């Protein structure tokens with residue numbers, strides 16, 4: 001927290017705006033529009049709810065397909081199932097770790113041939129890194145398929161100067177407790193289509209018709225953010241840039257200290273993009289490094305430090321067994337390779353230099369020990 005959150009919460013209590021509407025909510029949405037450049041923003045209860053609303057707005061329904069990045073958190077794809085539609089998973093490419101234009105092209109060509117184009121493509125910006133949007137948007141434009149940007153992890157990142165989440169038809173952010181800024185739980189849907197987002201607001205508040213009594217002609221949801229949590233969001237949005245700087249500093253330090261170790265390759269940053277480095281992620285080639293990511297995660301855990309594997313690709317999840325998936329090409333299944341070799345290090349904006357040094361020392365020590373035993377150095 002930045003310290004200012006309580007002021008906005010107190011104001012909500014003083015003025016008795018204890019509801020999913022009120023001045024904090026309006027101000028948080030306004031602030032989000034100002035920070036991202038999106039024409040409209042609607043605050044909701046989670047990033048997952050925001051994706052669900054985006055799919056509803058695009059009339060995704062039973063029997064439809066939706067393409068989605070495979071290398072991501074499950075929440076990117078669950079709302080596809082909520083709508084009764086079918087996901088098709090698209091592999092990553094190595095430059096950004098995000099959706100592969102090559103795999104997407106193949107998937108779109110096949111879908112076109114079968115007369116079954118997807119209703120939407122969900123492109124995820126993993127760990128803050130923006131996908132190759134020019135290429136991906138051009139492909140989707142060619143087939144007239146709308147893009148939902150899952151920018152849950154990438155608020156504060158930019159692509160050619162534009163905010164992540166503002167490049168497709170709809171963008172979504174998450175303010176879950178683990179995100180770059182947080183409202184403890186919450187999300188936002190943004191778009192330049194003001195009319196569509198008016199409908200999002202309507203759907204998010206139980207889709208109540210304009211009648212003096214309670215009347216409903218559409219299926220709605222209870223997805224609006226509370227005015228109290230929006231107060232937390234206003235104060236958090238004011239420190240977004242600071243948080244991005246802090247996370248980038250954490251990344252740079254890890255890279256400087258560990259980047260020279262054999263087989264250690266840090267997540268790249270695409271030209272003309274600036275990532276928020278939400279999490280510092282890297283791959284470790286066990287043949288060169290003499291150590292596996294599992295060994296590193298275990299050694300860190302023994303020192304009470306939490307590190308994590310990269311997301312398990314969704315096409316490998318038991319929940320999605322049998323789901324269609326397009327790899328980068330026959331030989332290269334990039335998301336699987338990243339899952340097998342990837343690790344996320346502690347990356348909190350408030351990580352102290354001493355804490356980070358503990359992580360660095362542990363990794364150096366384990367790598368040196370294991371590679372010595374294996375006769376690598």
Ligand SMILES: Cc1ncc(COP(=O)(O)O)c(C=O)c1O
Nearest residue numbers: 046047048073075076152174176
């Ligand atoms: C890529 C991605 N998409 C969607 C979500 C869902 O956001 P929320 O937890 O706010 O529902 C998250 C994070 O939780 C995420 O990391």
